[in-house]
Amino acid sequence: MSLIEAPRTPTRGxxxxxxNWEKWGWIYMRASGVVLIVLIFGHLFVNLVxxxxxxxxxxxxxxxxxxxxxxxxxxxLMLWLALLHGANGMRTLVNDYAINPKVRKVLLIGIAxxxxxxxxxxxxxxxxxxxxxxxxxxxxxxxFCEAL
Amino acid sequence: xxxxxxxxxxAEPLSPPKIRSPRRPAGxxxxxxxxxxxxxxxxxxxxxxxxxxxxxxxxxALVRVSPEAYNAVIDTYKTPIMGLGEIAxxxxxxxxxxxxxxxxxIDFWAFGAKHQRVLxxxxxxxxxxxxxxxxPRQLMHVFGG
Numbered sequence: 107m108s109l110i111e112a113p114r115t116p117t118r119g120x121x122x123x124x125x126n127w128e129k130w131g132w133i134y135m136r137a138s139g140v141v142l143i144v145l146i147f148g149h150l151f152v153n154l155v156x157x158x159x160x161x162x163x164x165x166x167x168x169x170x171x172x173x174x175x176x177x178x179x180x181x182x183l184m185l186w187l188a189l190l191h192g193a194n195g196m197r198t199l200v201n202d203y204a205i206n207p208k209v210r211k212v213l214l215i216g217i218a219x220x221x222x223x224x225x226x227x228x229x230x231x232x233x234x235x236x237x238x239x240x241x242x243x244x245x246x247x248x249x250f251c252e253a254l
Numbered sequence: 255x256x257x258x259x260x261x262x263x264x265a266e267p268l269s270p271p272k273i274r275s276p277r278r279p280a281g282x283x284x285x286x287x288x289x290x291x292x293x294x295x296x297x298x299x300x301x302x303x304x305x306x307x308x309x310x311x312x313x314x315a316l317v318r319v320s321p322e323a324y325n326a327v328i329d330t331y332k333t334p335i336m337g338l339g340e341i342a343x344x345x346x347x348x349x350x351x352x353x354x355x356x357x358x359x360i361d362f363w364a365f366g367a368k369h370q371r372v373l374x375x376x377x378x379x380x381x382x383x384x385x386x387x388x389x390p391r392q393l394m395h396v397f398g399g
Contacts, residue, residue, distance in 0.1 A: 139354045159395030165321035192304035231318045246321035
């Protein structure tokens, strides 16, 4: 009997050459984390703290923000950085706790698929968004839509 | 019991010393201390934030469906229960963000690794200040007229 139990994380084949993706993942978590602190606390301040807080949020509020390229870039960066940061964190947990290799594989594919779908969906939403959709109730739209 | 122990005391020097292994590892730097609990909290808050993010991307995507659909869903975020949920969300994000900075300091700075315990309590202190600022404001927004 060995003195120290083998770690529960299953051993996978040793990497020989090529790009060290685990290293870049490690760097990504720290680099994206620092940027996300600025982006998310800014987002929380504007949407939850300033003005009337969460009660001010409606279609007109979001439409007003996303009519400005500044917020399109802000929200787009937040979407990509946060979702990849979260997905990579979940990958770490699955690698740590999913002992059964088949379960592990299914979970990792699930994470990758949901991440791809949500990044594509979110990017399409903020890039094709129309703050003044034709035929919508004018009372629900941002005030600048009246000028159109 | 006390009598027996007293007689054992006399006999003890003659018997070979017994080395008893502790029931659980003792005296480690990590286990049961700030290092371990910050790691546990980082994982739990990370998972919680991740699942909120998935839902939040989907609810925001409703702006592309119709103003009515988006407003109907976002109105549920303004209810008292969700108002408290937003406090939990900000608490989780606040801890994950501050402890993430602590991790970076530990990784890149010898001083950070040496003083990771103090850094944990600094994280908790800043986190409490953050919540002391946010919670009254949020309660005013959600429960105030």
